[in-house]
Amino acid sequence: MPLIKLVNITKRFGKITALNDINLSVENGEYICILGPTGAGKTTLLRIIAGLLELDEGEVYIEGQLVNDVPPEDRNTVYMFQQFALFPHMDVWQNVSYTPSIKDWDNDKINYVTSEILEMVRLAERRDAYPKELSGGMQQRVALARGIASGARILLLDEPFGALDARLRVNLRSQLRALVKSQKLTTIHVTHDQEEALMTADRVVVLRNGRIEQIGDPNQIYSKPRSIFIANFVGGANFIEGNVKKVDDEGSLIEFRDDFQLRVSTPSTNVGEKVVVTVRHEDTLIRTHPVIGSNNFSCHIESRIFIGDSMVYVLKLENGITKSSKGLLSDNYVIHNIGKQRIFSFQPGKCLIFSYPQTGLLQEIEAV
């Protein structure tokens, strides 16, 4: 039995439909990331699970029980706000022992539980500090400790790294995951940062305009995106618009601008259909000679961007379209100079094919 089950959840704010027919099951102990751009409905969904927001249609089940009418304090969930919402008039100790003390546990138990948990998040020495005296990372740990001390088995994290600076964010991701996993908590983590989602989650739920676009493990989401939107939002890619010319045993042949042709190993359905082919930047190569068995296009290097561990090139094909290629800067990596003639090459197996979106390609990739 799934721990949390959402059935046909719909939520409207006036004329805007924030969530549209959401179905999702979360297993006990699972770490789920809900990933989506701003305004996708991520926070709304999280607040509905917590009981902080009433839904218009659908059902929320926790431990198999319908909780639509159960108030937030009885749902066994704890909601962690982006700003952590540590009570400013209470010190660290009072914040962490908040639930035990309002539930009137006996003092020994409160003391034991609170000090155990403070020890665990390495904040035992700061027990008398007030929230504003702590750094962002410490505040986050206090918020987590407070959530764990509440005894709730479900942790709802709303952009937990949003209020922290970029370097700290990366360091804390794995710490957070390790901590909640060690406590065997079930976690739903909302973020707009694809890297964060891929690094922390067991499963990623991609949300867009109030609908679930794809659910899958990080690897699936990255390598088998179900839509152009996801391909672009998670990782980024080259997009090539074209028409299906031929479908055979080896896949499809796509014709794009100026009768250029490329091979995709997945067979597409209809000959003549307008499609978009995607290929990840890092799945492309820049060579001096064509690569056998790959799609090869002659191009020249327009510009390049140095990113530290890798280099991104902007290339112009002979039919005038611009594409990008990313290469890891390993020891034997050849750096190409701007203006040089090169071959842009990628394997048919690395390509994905999507039918052309009704609203146009730009709409899909610029809505991020």
Place this chain on the structure above:
Amino acid sequence: MLLKPKKPVSSSKLVVWITLIGFIVLVLLPTFYLISYVFLEWDEVRFEVFENPIIGDENWKQMLKVLFFSFRLSFSTVIFDLIFGIPLAYILARKNFPGKSLLEDIVTLPLVMPTSGFGFATLITWTTVAGLGGVLGLNSGLIPLDAFIPLVNVPFIVFIVHVTLTFPYIVRTLATKFRSIDITYEVASRTLGANPLTTFRKILFPLSIPGIFSGSVLAFARSLGETGATIIVAGVSSTASIAIVRWTSEFKLATASFMGSLLVIIAWIIILPVELYLGQGKRSLNVPFVVPISLTNRILKFENYVSKKLSRLKDLVPLFIVAVTVIVPILAILNSVILYWSADPYTGKIEGGVWNQLFGPSQYFNILLRATLTSIIVALVSTFIALCISIPLVFIIERKWYGPPIRSILKIPLIIPTSSLGLSVLLLWVSQGFNLIGSGIWLIILTHIVFAVPVIVESMIAAYEGSDISMYEDSARTLGATAYNAIETVSLPLIKGGIITGFILAFTRSLGETGATFIVMGRDITVPALVVNMVEALAIPAALFTSTYLIILSMFLLVIIRITTRGP
């Protein structure tokens, strides 16, 4: 784990209902009863005001004259306040200098100052030899009591009192508004080449229009309703508020309530468009017409010139005004008490001394003690009851869909002239309405509740909206707190500062309230009303002492506000 479905929350419904009923009966009803009374007693109004067999419509003419005078006074007061209040608010919001918090306290002082005592202090300062006149070596007051300001034709001394009492509304509202506007806009404008004055005109001013309006509304309403200080300094001239007091004391209740209704309605006709405009949530005002380039250039040149030459002046003049209107009167009255302590310093008679009047045959000291007790009981009880209504009311205002209209209705008691309010309460509870209680301490308490509720609610709302209460409450809820628990352990502690500030503001206002109290008090006299009585009985030294006593009391309370709101 057992998940309970939501229980029907009957107890919280009950709290909401009790609060709303208390609010309607104690706060709203008295403010609206006045107007309905005019219709109920229309025959009497017609007889007294329009068709009096002896004097015809003389009373009506008198009313128009008084109303016209009142509005002239309030308008000129607000304009003067704005001219000098804007620079002062700017200094308080944007500059840092030693003594800034002291300056803020001094600006706030008239808000908590008992008006009758303060009016008396101002009177001493300007028109007697014990004030500025004496300091400057004249043998009389600096200005005669009947000096008029040309153009607007209002008495100088009344104007000064009104400016002093309304100035804090403009300065505080605007300083808060200025602080809420990100300073980077101004910095951007300066780096783009605009001088400070042009920056103010093009950037800060348009952005703070709502603040300017709401401050002006408060100041205007305060001036229109001011009774306590005005009654002491007005001399022969009469404002609408004072006229209501006089008619009430002559038992011409219908006339007085007709006048009060006129005042309230006209005030609303002026204020309502501003409120509606503010309610639309507009953030700025765009000038709807095009200014010709040549004029713009001339304005810019002027602003460049003024920015360079007069920047000091703009800082110093408002400070000078605050010093002269607030500090000097306090010093002057202290000085007078010392001068008059044992005997009249000019005639040498001990009957003219403070000591003799307090402890001599007239026994003013005993009356003063009694009045102090009455005042404190009134202030404590009314503020406490108001607090009981206000705390749940704030939560209703913030959370229920009908909260915003309640909040705007709450402005009515703030702008209703205090003497009209007193009359209204008197009519409702005593003579014509419920006929439940007589004049006296309970009626004073009922009157003070009416203005204490909006004062407390406003300062609580400021605290509520200043901290992200709903986030903290949601957080507490998911941590296992019930709605009631969350309010008790999280929300109330977080807005504690606002509650205490509201309590003290309402308490001091009750302590100093004169206009309404004077009408409803019967035999239970309060200290500010005692000052008025003393002045009318020409017991000047006793009035001096009582005013000083009141002023020191309220300054003491202001210090407490400072300490309690400073906390973490």
